[in-house]
Amino acid sequence: MAESVTLAAALNRALRDCLADDDSVLVMGEDVGRLGGVFRVTDGLHADYGDARVIDTPLSESGIIGTAIGLAMRGYRPVCEIQFDGFVFPAFDQITTQLAKYHARSDGAIRLPVTIRIPYGGGIGAVEHHSESPEAYFAHTAGLRLVTCSQARDGYQMLREAIACDDPVIFFEPKRRYWDKAEIGAVAEGLFQSRVVRAGTDVTVICYGPTVRTCLEAAGLADEEDGISLEVIDLRTLSPLDLGPVFESVGRTGRAVVVHEAPVFLGLGAEIAARISQECFFSLEAPAIRVGAPHAPYPPSRLEHHYLPDVDRILDAVDTVRGI
Amino acid sequence: MAELLQLLTPEGERRHHREYDLEISAEELRRLYRDMELVRRLDMEAHALQRQGELGLWPPLLGQEAAQIGAGRALQPDDYAFPTYREHGVAWTRGVDPVSLLALFRGVTNGGYDPAAHNFALPTIVIGDQTLHAVGYAMGMQRDAGLGQPPGHAVISFFGDGASSQGDVNEAFVWASVNEAPVVFFCQNNQWAISQPLSRQTRIPLYRRAEGFGFPGLRVDGNDVLAVLAVTRRALDRARRGEGPSLVEAYTYRMGAHTTSDDPSRYRVEAELEQWRLKDPIERVRAYLLRTGAADRSFMEEVAQESAAFAEHLRQSCRAMTDPAPDAMFTHVYAEPHALVDEEQRWWAEYLGGENG
Numbered sequence: 114m115a116e117s118v119t120l121a122a123a124l125n126r127a128l129r130d131c132l133a134d135d136d137s138v139l140v141m142g143e144d145v146g147r148l149g150g151v152f153r154v155t156d157g158l159h160a161d162y163g164d165a166r167v168i169d170t171p172l173s174e175s176g177i178i179g180t181a182i183g184l185a186m187r188g189y190r191p192v193c194e195i196q197f198d199g200f201v202f203p204a205f206d207q208i209t210t211q212l213a214k215y216h217a218r219s220d221g222a223i224r225l226p227v228t229i230r231i232p233y234g235g236g237i238g239a240v241e242h243h244s245e246s247p248e249a250y251f252a253h254t255a256g257l258r259l260v261t262c263s264q265a266r267d268g269y270q271m272l273r274e275a276i277a278c279d280d281p282v283i284f285f286e287p288k289r290r291y292w293d294k295a296e297i298g299a300v301a302e303g304l305f306q307s308r309v310v311r312a313g314t315d316v317t318v319i320c321y322g323p324t325v326r327t328c329l330e331a332a333g334l335a336d337e338e339d340g341i342s343l344e345v346i347d348l349r350t351l352s353p354l355d356l357g358p359v360f361e362s363v364g365r366t367g368r369a370v371v372v373h374e375a376p377v378f379l380g381l382g383a384e385i386a387a388r389i390s391q392e393c394f395f396s397l398e399a400p401a402i403r404v405g406a407p408h409a410p411y412p413p414s415r416l417e418h419h420y421l422p423d424v425d426r427i428l429d430a431v432d433t434v435r436g437i
Numbered sequence: 438m439a440e441l442l443q444l445l446t447p448e449g450e451r452r453h454h455r456e457y458d459l460e461i462s463a464e465e466l467r468r469l470y471r472d473m474e475l476v477r478r479l480d481m482e483a484h485a486l487q488r489q490g491e492l493g494l495w496p497p498l499l500g501q502e503a504a505q506i507g508a509g510r511a512l513q514p515d516d517y518a519f520p521t522y523r524e525h526g527v528a529w530t531r532g533v534d535p536v537s538l539l540a541l542f543r544g545v546t547n548g549g550y551d552p553a554a555h556n557f558a559l560p561t562i563v564i565g566d567q568t569l570h571a572v573g574y575a576m577g578m579q580r581d582a583g584l585g586q587p588p589g590h591a592v593i594s595f596f597g598d599g600a601s602s603q604g605d606v607n608e609a610f611v612w613a614s615v616n617e618a619p620v621v622f623f624c625q626n627n628q629w630a631i632s633q634p635l636s637r638q639t640r641i642p643l644y645r646r647a648e649g650f651g652f653p654g655l656r657v658d659g660n661d662v663l664a665v666l667a668v669t670r671r672a673l674d675r676a677r678r679g680e681g682p683s684l685v686e687a688y689t690y691r692m693g694a695h696t697t698s699d700d701p702s703r704y705r706v707e708a709e710l711e712q713w714r715l716k717d718p719i720e721r722v723r724a725y726l727l728r729t730g731a732a733d734r735s736f737m738e739e740v741a742q743e744s745a746a747f748a749e750h751l752r753q754s755c756r757a758m759t760d761p762a763p764d765a766m767f768t769h770v771y772a773e774p775h776a777l778v779d780e781e782q783r784w785w786a787e788y789l790g791g792e793n794g
Contacts, residue, residue, distance in 0.1 A: 184577045187574050211561075211566055214547070220546070220548055220551075280773055
């Protein structure tokens with residue numbers, strides 16, 4: 114039987130297998146070499162692949178992405194680690210003005226297969242700038258692809274597929290799920306497909322990354338305590354979105370709740386709710402509603418349990434769409 | 438004023454330098470002259486085409502011909518160059534069709550050529566970003582050759598005095614230095630970043646910045662094509678041998694406006710231009726060629742005729758350029774199929790079809 118591994122270990126294995134299979138793959142970032150990354154996702158890779166393939170970079174996020182672009186132009190396939198979500202902003206220009214646009218500007222002549230791994234989201238009691246969910250900034254930029262895994266099995270498969278993709282892919286890793294274990298094995302869905310992770314009949318709950326586990330817990334509780342059946346969909350891909358399963362589900366349930374850690378205002382949930390209202394208008398029994406963070410900076414960690422969507426807030430939203 | 442390395446004075450007299458001298462044939466000299474004449478003509482024609490409404494914008498290179506031709510001709514085919522939006526002269530040396538530069542500023546493309554076909558990246562408009570791409574590319578060359586081996590090829594990154602204040606440029610210096618990357622940072626110090634003089638960017642000569650990053654920096658007369666060629670060749674050779682990066686500050690002057698949308702009369706005095714007109718990069722080569730007999734009047738006349746024909750070709754090609762089809766904006770957003778782009782492209786086609794029907 115397949116062994117259970119943590120998400121961090123699954124990602125490590127994906128990186129190791131990519132390095133082994135393709136000489137053009139490079140791993141680069143701050144402290145990814147000797148230290149193995151602050152979350153140890155790159156543990157042991159430098160020892161086996163050395164400075165040529167696993168690059169401890171200067172402390173310079175714009176530099177990481179800017180040089181990755183040059184390396185990709187030379188034929189390499191860099192996998193960049195941004196140490197924490199809140200540290201990606203110094204690289205924002207290189208990602209949005211250069212990395213995202215080069216393929217279009219060159220009329221398809223230049224492909225930039227750069228993967229950017231970003232540990233994101235809260236829930237680990239961290240200091241400022243270590244708990245953010247910046248996905249909407251990047252989802253707004255054409256030319257980028259965004260995916261996020263919720264557990265180890267997807268983590269392994271999706272990271273391998275992200276690295277193989279010829280477009281730039283931002284790979285968001287839910288850092289508070291790094292230590293959750295799952296068996297590694299075949300995954301039916303492709304990288305840019307969402308998945309129904311729990312079938313249900315009453316309300317469709319749409320989530321991704323760190324909130325998938327929270328939503329599954331909420332679904333369990335709703336079923337046990339109130340006999341309410343929640344269908345939970347793990348989006349997996351944030352750009353492009355794969356909303357086919359969402360529309361199919363909401364067509365049956367007539368009720369939708371979108372959950373993410375990022376602020377509600379202009380978050381991914383806004384786009385998803387708008388598309389649900391457009392595609393499922395005549396099936397809806399209630400407006401789709403969103404559960405996420407308030408329009409406030411990520412708070413001091415002693416307050417983060419109020420800021421982050423939890424089981425209670427998800428079930429409260431479920432009650433709302435059920436008219437309770 | 439720091440020492441200005443010069444091999445050809447503004448009066449067209451040859452100078453020699455014990456470290457950076459240049460052996461150059463009459464044929465090579467004539468070629469440099471022709472290069473500079475033709476890119477100046479390209480610049481003039483593009484400027485005129487903008488005034489006629491054929492181009493949306495043009496950033497003139499007037500006055501920087503020697504810096505760009507000298508640096509561009511120092512490159513070998515397997516080297517790679519990363520330009521800003523003003524490197525029309527370098528583009529010329531890399532064999533990029535000048536008409537494709539017009540296409541970019543006419544607004545029919547955001548690129549216009551295949552960078553890999555010329556080892557010449559697309560023009561970068563966000564100031565300084567390309568310096569990091571250059572270092573990354575150079576790190577790739579190092580890996581191709583094997584770390585610790587001479588990379589055999591080199592990268593040159595162009596930028597200006599204004600860009601020297603950008604974070605990315607300073608990060609590029611750090612990355613190149615600690616990686617000993619085979620890259621030459623070629624700064625055309627043309628004295629002005631739109632309306633801001635050099636004194637708003639730096640308190641020390643720009644070439645001296647290199648020392649703080651741990652690699653050599655040198656200031657060269659950017660209006661002297663021979664000195665630029667000699668210094669850039671040396672810097673590229675050094676990089677190819679695996680001895681790391683260097684900074685060349687080509688001290689020059691932006692004779693024109695920042696772009697055709699700019700009005701320099703608001704921020705600088707005419708007398709300054711007069712001073713720099715006396716240092717014209719082409720006149721000194723012409724004087725030297727004629728005095729030494731490396732070229733005669735008939736050669737100058739041939740180049741003038743070629744230049745006139747070239748200008749006519751540019752005008753015709755520019756006016757004949759058609760707008761891209763509306764769905765071109767969707768075509769290369771991604772390398773692999775993308776559901777949203779496909780969906781929006783279909784919608785657009787239907788919408789435009791309905792509009793026409």
